[in-house]
Amino acid sequence: MAQLNFKTLSFNLQNDSLQVTLLNLFSASVPLAEVEEIASFTLVDPHKLQFNHPDQKKAETKFSFLLAKYFEQLKNKLTGNSATYIHRNSGIPLIGNVAFGIAYRESSIIEIKPVTSCNLDCIYCSISEGLSSKKHDFVVEKDYLLEELQILINFVDEPVEIHIGVQGEPFLYEDMFKLISDLQQMEKVQAISIDTNGTLLNKEKIDLLAKNSKLQLNLSLDAIDPEKAKQMAGVKNYNVEHLKSIISYASQKLTVIAAPVLTDSYNNDELEKIIIWVKTLPKQPILGIQNFLKYKPGRNPAKEIPWKKFYALLKELEQKHQIKLKLDKTDFSIKETRELPKPFEEGDIVTAVIKCPDRFKNSVVAAAKDRTISVPDCQYVKDKKIKIKIMRDKHNIFTGRLV
Numbered sequence: 001m002a003q004l005n006f007k008t009l010s011f012n013l014q015n016d017s018l019q020v021t022l023l024n025l026f027s028a029s030v031p032l033a034e035v036e037e038i039a040s041f042t043l044v045d046p047h048k049l050q051f052n053h054p055d056q057k058k059a060e061t062k063f064s065f066l067l068a069k070y071f072e073q074l075k076n077k078l079t080g081n082s083a084t085y086i087h088r089n090s091g092i093p094l095i096g097n098v099a100f101g102i103a104y105r106e107s108s109i110i111e112i113k114p115v116t117s118c119n120l121d122c123i124y125c126s127i128s129e130g131l132s133s134k135k136h137d138f139v140v141e142k143d144y145l146l147e148e149l150q151i152l153i154n155f156v157d158e159p160v161e162i163h164i165g166v167q168g169e170p171f172l173y174e175d176m177f178k179l180i181s182d183l184q185q186m187e188k189v190q191a192i193s194i195d196t197n198g199t200l201l202n203k204e205k206i207d208l209l210a211k212n213s214k215l216q217l218n219l220s221l222d223a224i225d226p227e228k229a230k231q232m233a234g235v236k237n238y239n240v241e242h243l244k245s246i247i248s249y250a251s252q253k254l255t256v257i258a259a260p261v262l263t264d265s266y267n268n269d270e271l272e273k274i275i276i277w278v279k280t281l282p283k284q285p286i287l288g289i290q291n292f293l294k295y296k297p298g299r300n301p302a303k304e305i306p307w308k309k310f311y312a313l314l315k316e317l318e319q320k321h322q323i324k325l326k327l328d329k330t331d332f333s334i335k336e337t338r339e340l341p342k343p344f345e346e347g348d349i350v351t352a353v354i355k356c357p358d359r360f361k362n363s364v365v366a367a368a369k370d371r372t373i374s375v376p377d378c379q380y381v382k383d384k385k386i387k388i389k390i391m392r393d394k395h396n397i398f399t400g401r402l403v
Contacts, residue, residue, distance in 0.1 A: 026075065079134075114173050195218045349388070350387070354366050
C-alpha cells in the first residue's frame with residue numbers, strides 16, 4: 001500500500017472526478033479514471049490518499065504528474081479566475097514580477113507577495129482587484145518563498161522589515177499564520193508588517209498573531225458610517241462595526257496602523273469621524289491617512305487631491321484634534337541598502353521561456369536567468385522559448401516585448 005499525505009491539499013470525490021483544493025482557496029478537478037490508472041485508491045481523510053500500489057515512490061511520482069497536469073486548470077474558488085501555483089519545482093523565479101514573489105527596491109523594506117485575490121471590491125483599488133476581478137491569480141508555496149527570501153536577506157546582510165503587501169487580501173492565504181510565525185524566527189528580520197482589510201480576522205486570530213512580537217498590522221478603515229463604509233468597500237455585506245472591534249482589540253495586542261484612503265467626493269466627511277473614534281480607544285492605533293492616486297489598472301472613481309492641498313488638510317486636522325497624521329520615512333525606519341545585480345537591463349535582447357499567464361489577458365510570465373519577465377501581447381504556450389526586448393528593469397522588476 002502507498003499512502004500519500006498532503007498538508008496544503010485536501011480532496012473530495014465528486015461524480016467522476018477527484019476534486020483537489022489547494023490552500024483552501026484554489027481548486028482543480030482530476031478525472032477519477034486517470035487517478036485509478038495509478039491503482040485503486042481510498043480517500044482515508046481529506047488530506048490522505050491510500051493507493052493499492054506496492055511502490056510508494058512510483059505512486060507519488062504518478063500522482064504528482066497528474067496534479068501538475070490538472071493544476072494547469074487551477075481556479076480561484078472565490079472568483080472562478082484561473083490561477084498558477086508557484087512552487088520550488090515550478091521553474092518560476094520569485095523575483096521579477098510586481099504581483100507575486102519578492103520585490104526588493106534597494107531599501108530595508110523587502111516586500112513579499114504569496115497570493116493574489118480579494119474578498120472586497122474597494123472603489124479606489126489601484127489594481128482593480130476583488131470579487132469582480134477577471135485577472136489571472138497566483139499562489140506561492142510558503143517554503144519556496146521563505147527559501148528565496150532568506151537568500152536575498154543574506155545578500156542584503158543587515159536588518160530588514162518584511163512587508164506582506166499583496167495584490168488583494170493577504171489572509172485569504174491559508175498559510176499566512178505559519179508564514180508570519182516563520183518570519184518571526186528569522187534572525188535578520190527586525191519587523192514584519194502586513195496590509196489587510198481585517199474582514200477575515202477575529203479575536204482568536206488576533207491572539208495568534210500577537211505571539212509574533214515583530215508584527216505590525218496595517219488595517220484599512222475608510223469610513224465610520226456603515227453605508228458609506230459599504231460603498232467604499234464595494235460590497236453590501238461589509239460590516240464596519242466588525243472592523244472597528246478588530247482595530248480596538250488588535251491595538252491592545254500589537255502595533256496597529258489604521259489606514260484610510262481619502263477618496264475625494266466619497267469619504268471626505270468621514271476623516272474627522274475616524275479621528276474622533278480612534279481617540280476613544282483604550283490604546284490608540286497610529287493613523288496613517290493615504291491620498292487616493294490614479295493608476296492605469298485601477299478603478300479610479302475620483303480626481304486626485306493635489307499633494308499640497310492634502311498635506312494642508314492633514315496639518316489642519318492635526319492641529320484641531322491634537323493627533324499626528326503626517327507619516328514619513330522616519331516613522332518607519334527605512335534606509336537604503338545594497339543594490340541587487342540585474343541579469344539584464346533595458347534594451348537587452350533576452351531568450352526566455354514562457355511559464356504561465358500573467359495577471360492581464362494576452363500577457364505571459366517568462367523566465368530567464370533566475371528572473372521573471374512580464375510580456376504583454378503574447379500568446380500563452382507553456383515552455384515555449386521566445387525572444388524579448390527588455391523595456392523595464394527598475395528594481396529587478398522586468399517587462400519586455402516580443403522581437
